[in-house]
Amino acid sequence: MHTTRHHRLPLLIGFLLVASACSTGPELDLTIHESERGAVYVERFPDLSFQAAHPITLSADTMARVLRGVVVQDSGAFFKNLVSGKPEAVRAFIDEDVEYLAPLLVEGLTRAASDQQVGFRVVRTGGMFPAESTKGSLYAYGRSLYLT
Numbered sequence: 001m002h003t004t005r006h007h008r009l010p011l012l013i014g015f016l017l018v019a020s021a022c023s024t025g026p027e028l029d030l031t032i033h034e035s036e037r038g039a040v041y042v043e044r045f046p047d048l049s050f051q052a053a054h055p056i057t058l059s060a061d062t063m064a065r066v067l068r069g070v071v072v073q074d075s076g077a078f079f080k081n082l083v084s085g086k087p088e089a090v091r092a093f094i095d096e097d098v099e100y101l102a103p104l105l106v107e108g109l110t111r112a113a114s115d116q117q118v119g120f121r122v123v124r125t126g127g128m129f130p131a132e133s134t135k136g137s138l139y140a141y142g143r144s145l146y147l148t
Contacts (some may be wrong), residue, residue: 038122040104053140054112064102
């Protein structure tokens with residue numbers, strides 16, 4: 001009976017280590033910036049076999065143009081879309097978001113390794129409205145940038 005106890009402890013520890021590793025998200029490797037406005041960080045890809053083209057160097061101007069070019073369908077304009085018959089595309093990032101994110105994302109891409117992506121979160125507070133948050137990630141693959 002005494003030897004059975006000695007075999008259970010390593011088995012239990014191994015099970016707990018595997019369970020905790022499976023329940024976590026991407027591994028956060030480096031925080032570039034964090035404030036009440038948002039955060040930019042470098043994290044490992046969840047798929048360990050994926051290799052990005054990092055580190056890369058872009059200008060903050062180029063990154064700002066990329067962010068200004070991202071448009072999404074405005075889901076809040078449902079009734080307006082019913083009348084006009086077509087969905088309205090709006091910029092995903094307002095000018096303040098672009099000014100905040102562009103230099104930080106550029107820094108993240110220069111510091112990220114090939115097994116990492118740059119994550120970000122932007123928080124907007126609008127007076128009477130509750131805080132709104134936009135979260136995503138960015139990585140380079142080949143000659144392209146991918147924004148999620």
